[in-house]
Amino acid sequence: MDNSRFADQLRRGCEALGVSVGEDVPERLYRLMGELLKWNAKVNLTAITAPEEVLEKHFLDSLAVLPEVEGATSVLDVGAGAGFPGLPLKMARSGLAVTMVDAVGKKVGYLKAVVTVPGLGLAGTKAVHTRAEGRPEAEGLPRADRVLARAFMDLPDWLDLAPAYLAPGGHVVAMLGKALGEEALRQEAGKRGLELVSARAYRLPFSQAERQVAAFKKRAE
Numbered sequence: 001m002d003n004s005r006f007a008d009q010l011r012r013g014c015e016a017l018g019v020s021v022g023e024d025v026p027e028r029l030y031r032l033m034g035e036l037l038k039w040n041a042k043v044n045l046t047a048i049t050a051p052e053e054v055l056e057k058h059f060l061d062s063l064a065v066l067p068e069v070e071g072a073t074s075v076l077d078v079g080a081g082a083g084f085p086g087l088p089l090k091m092a093r094s095g096l097a098v099t100m101v102d103a104v105g106k107k108v109g110y111l112k113a114v115v116t117v118p119g120l121g122l123a124g125t126k127a128v129h130t131r132a133e134g135r136p137e138a139e140g141l142p143r144a145d146r147v148l149a150r151a152f153m154d155l156p157d158w159l160d161l162a163p164a165y166l167a168p169g170g171h172v173v174a175m176l177g178k179a180l181g182e183e184a185l186r187q188e189a190g191k192r193g194l195e196l197v198s199a200r201a202y203r204l205p206f207s208q209a210e211r212q213v214a215a216f217k218k219r220a221e
């Protein structure tokens, strides 16, 4: 897929998702895809390698959570793997302080390298090699306004772990596959002293795959 077809498809996908990104973001994501596929030939980062799928399943799927991130100044992406959703979010909102953490050293090696590639707009993005177990200070991880993860843990385990990394007033964001009812989300939240802030079900624009994103905050905040 050439650069202009990629950019066109990315724009159409963003429009369908109702998210907006700057004019130069498609071009920078195209270059990020080049880095990802180049590294993936040496280091196992992702099983998704067809450009159409990287565009939708990695890039658009990451950008789809922009509405839940708006207004935040910092994001912690736990179990970031090859940088999803952290890298596309940073590209789309350059003012965001993004920290990505992963337990696998070679993935973090890629993340640390890719954020220094000139022109990608990822400068200042942090990548930390550690196992996130809910002890931010000991793990060298910041507390953040949005603590999010994709394909990392089941919702109950995520809601047990993630609040430890919240800055005051922050939200835990859960990226889910099949949608859960709001009552089920509220129940899981309530068991952990959390409140449901929002829940939004949508489909990815080309494959129509189902997604849901839910945000939670600590009760009485």
Ligand SMILES: C[S@@+](CC[C@H](N)C(=O)[O-])C[C@H]1O[C@@H](n2cnc3c(N)ncnc32)[C@H](O)[C@@H]1O
Pocket (backbone or CB within 6 Å): 078, 079, 080, 081, 082, 083, 084, 085, 101, 102, 103, 104, 107, 130, 131, 132, 133, 149, 150, 151, 152
């Ligand atoms: C299925 S991958 C998802 C990667 C990325 N978020 C995505 O959606 O493409 C899960 C990642 O979590 C990492 N991981 C698993 N347990 C972890 C932990 N306790 N702390 C940090 N990373 C962890 C794994 O190394 C892996 O890269």
